[in-house]
Amino acid sequence: MSTKNTATLLITCPDQKGIVAGIADFLYQHSANILHADQHQDAENNLFLMRVEWDLTGAALNNENFADKFSPLAKRFDMQWQLKLSQKRPQVAIMVSQYDHCLADLLHRYQSGELACDIALIISNHLDCQRLAEFYGVPFHHIVVNKENKAQAEAEQFKLFDAYNIDLIVLARYMQILSPAFVERYPQRIINIHHSFLPAFIGARPYHRAFERGVKLIGATSHYVTEVLDEGPIIEQDIVRISHRDQVEDLIQKGRDLERIVLSRAVRWHIENRILLYANKTVIFD
Amino acid sequence: MSTKNTATLLITCPDQKGIVAGIADFLYQHSANILHADQHQDAENNLFLMRVEWDLTGAALNNENFADKFSPLAKRFDMQWQLKLSQKRPQVAIMVSQYDHCLADLLHRYQSGELACDIALIISNHLDCQRLAEFYGVPFHHIVVNKENKAQAEAEQFKLFDAYNIDLIVLARYMQILSPAFVERYPQRIINIHHSFLPAFIGARPYHRAFERGVKLIGATSHYVTEVLDEGPIIEQDIVRISHRDQVEDLIQKGRDLERIVLSRAVRWHIENRILLYANKTVIFD
Amino acid sequence: MSTKNTATLLITCPDQKGIVAGIADFLYQHSANILHADQHQDAENNLFLMRVEWDLTGAALNNENFADKFSPLAKRFDMQWQLKLSQKRPQVAIMVSQYDHCLADLLHRYQSGELACDIALIISNHLDCQRLAEFYGVPFHHIVVNKENKAQAEAEQFKLFDAYNIDLIVLARYMQILSPAFVERYPQRIINIHHSFLPAFIGARPYHRAFERGVKLIGATSHYVTEVLDEGPIIEQDIVRISHRDQVEDLIQKGRDLERIVLSRAVRWHIENRILLYANKTVIFD
């Protein structure tokens, strides 16, 4: 992991001629050395989406002056945009219940330098993962959730997110349904892992239902959380083959490997500003 | 393709001690050289399922005397069984509409000797595939189907199936819904290809719906046809990765490769007597 | 298949600031509506590679005036470039021996409109595929090749390639080694399918060697042909899982499905001008 010093710009705007020329010229005028650029046109929705990353070394563009300098172009093309700096590491909170495989995986990747973020905080409604959190030196907060105290528990969670300046919330097999207020508060900032290839087996006990249906493949799906359960924009999916020899426990065990990988990819892409949303879909700039 | 001379026995019965010993001893007593044997126990349903294939050369068991000799054992263990001979090639009918990719694929495999059956007959509600059928020398019957004549059209189809002694009906993208009477007449003898990873996108236009949902994988599923649409026992599934760059047409095109392979595997396994059904699931003895 | 009217520009040049701005501005000045643009930087080799496709309708750029107009920019950045028009369909020759599965697959895709080219010619050292060629209405030329007549046979082949203005030669399981003179004559214009995941099992009988080695996956590789056997730039690879139950014939049969798909992808990408070569590697602009 080099500590690179780059800026990443994500843009969405109505498609028209001259956008790429405008952006490329703007960056060239400001001595920005483009490292990666990728774009996507959605003809049906007449949308232009772009990701461009440049080296900040020697560039006459920085976090302070960018908005001022870029705003004429942004206005001309009616752009929505975000600028992210590689050196401002996103602050991530992980929420988890008792199953610790996704948490353990994310923490190991974090420690290995695979994730360019700070895992600032772990919140759990159980105590099972506390020791693991301590091993990796991440603050662990135990907040019990039940039918009676849900609003209060979420208020406590919000307070922690504020205190830690959390940019992204990862539900690493967190077995509680978030309230609409929670979801609304963090738009496009909550990533969940669902243990099926959505839209198959929405809801509870997907492995059991996959077993009963007799499918030959099981899957996992990472997605942004929106108000409707398991209906948010899909970020990544993968599958593994099963056979009649596999019992439900085997599905659960094979599925764990999928969940780990599919969730970790989503988190990494989000952190690296590779994801743009539109029309309940994601564009992944790889 | 060697013209092998073997018998395959498929057995389903309640699980208990002594079944394998009973069968193995029976075959040994009749000088049958076992080539392959595979079994599966379903603990939940207390079921024993087995496939055993032996060389008929030198065996004191043949199509004529098998039932007589085997019946004491079958009674003792309350078995349901079927015996299939490799030299009695199953007679297959293919039903197709306008998309010819699955048909072309099956015909090419058939000609290459990959499918140990006779493709005896092609029935279509369109004329598009007639030339292809002729190229491969397979009789082609054009039976128009519409809302008014459905029962009559199916009666005509039944007559053809009878005339050709059809053992298996393959729906190779046949875009008509079969009547309950049709389905009931050929239990576990109709294989369909559905262009999604079931149970996702049951019903019409699965690629369009997959595109709208923004999935990252598309799939195809081959299954036996039962009375409920797309709910029959799944035989095989496979998927391919897509991205935001893929439009609906790209999904359709990538999907064709899946459909071909997933349908052809199901047909081959059926023909080679590798499939046992129970509880709306399949056991595939590979 | 819409008959689209677009131009595709492929560029390779040393990387430096301002390239994207230069190209985007050039296209904007000439009223070209960019449909797709993708680029790649190879930091190690300091290379910039780009593919950009625009709508020719209304653009002040066409095949006649492009070179003149673009040359100042091309010189400034020391570019190598090619311009391809979607309406000038590449002329493709397929060479094949006895195995017809890749040929049958390509012809079916061609007929379905999946390949935006003309399959102008089939050359074979056997007669097995003649009937198939005739069915699809493609001229078939039988040229026997043996140790004695190789140079003469190739001279005949060259004559045919010239007569048909062939742009691309596809070796669809053509079981003859091309002479260095042949390969040199068609640089980056010969695509081969090798039935292993290169660089494993270079050379003859890869399935037999895969079986002997006891691998758990078999593969196929499509690549450009260069002077060294099976060492050319890889375009596409894929694999399928096998087990101890699979005999060599099963590997060959499973491999056919891979070969078809892996070869067809390479042909389609080449035809759609999605491939750029550098350093014995390919960039696939998808």
Place this chain on the structure above:
Amino acid sequence: MSTKNTATLLITCPDQKGIVAGIADFLYQHSANILHADQHQDAENNLFLMRVEWDLTGAALNNENFADKFSPLAKRFDMQWQLKLSQKRPQVAIMVSQYDHCLADLLHRYQSGELACDIALIISNHLDCQRLAEFYGVPFHHIVVNKENKAQAEAEQFKLFDAYNIDLIVLARYMQILSPAFVERYPQRIINIHHSFLPAFIGARPYHRAFERGVKLIGATSHYVTEVLDEGPIIEQDIVRISHRDQVEDLIQKGRDLERIVLSRAVRWHIENRILLYANKTVIFD
């Protein structure tokens, strides 16, 4: 993880009629309730291979009397056999250098109950993994290896393997080549993970060589260690797709996910007595 109480018998012998009948009858006579049975015939080598697992509860067969009772049958068919009891957990040693991803993965699976063994011991030539070992409560031994002390270091290792009654040695990215004496001492008891799809990229730096060759897939291979480097019987392989956008570091990062999964499958299958070796190949009874 239930603590099941079963016995697993692995058999290899020359193929002939009556083997299955003999074994099934033997188990039936001794009231063994067969839970799983699978067999494989290798026609080319005239070999019969079988795995059969039965419930020890109520069976008149146990570890003490099995050899006596089974030996007449074993002699009659010239069998090589091993009996393993689920309640005698294999003792496993893991050897590791600095990369800890495979170790962390195995330890997490072990703790989750996914591996029916005891990880008795970790040996490393570095200190990096010590903390991780302690977290999971596994004894950690630091044994420095260099050119001068190799024999002495291995002698120390042997002493530890003896002290801990080690049944299986797992090389979890252990970056030292074992001496022939080491390999010979533990036949079919050392599992290694190699970070390529063997036989491609045997030896050092496979990801770098994969990058240079421009492959479109990278792989990982777990295998038993034999005297010739990377030539031992392959247990499992898997691959992941890469593109021109992936640099060597991306290959290494994507490869880590493969290595973890491919190694863990091999370890689990070995521990569950699912692997039989013959002719430098493995049969995996799944």
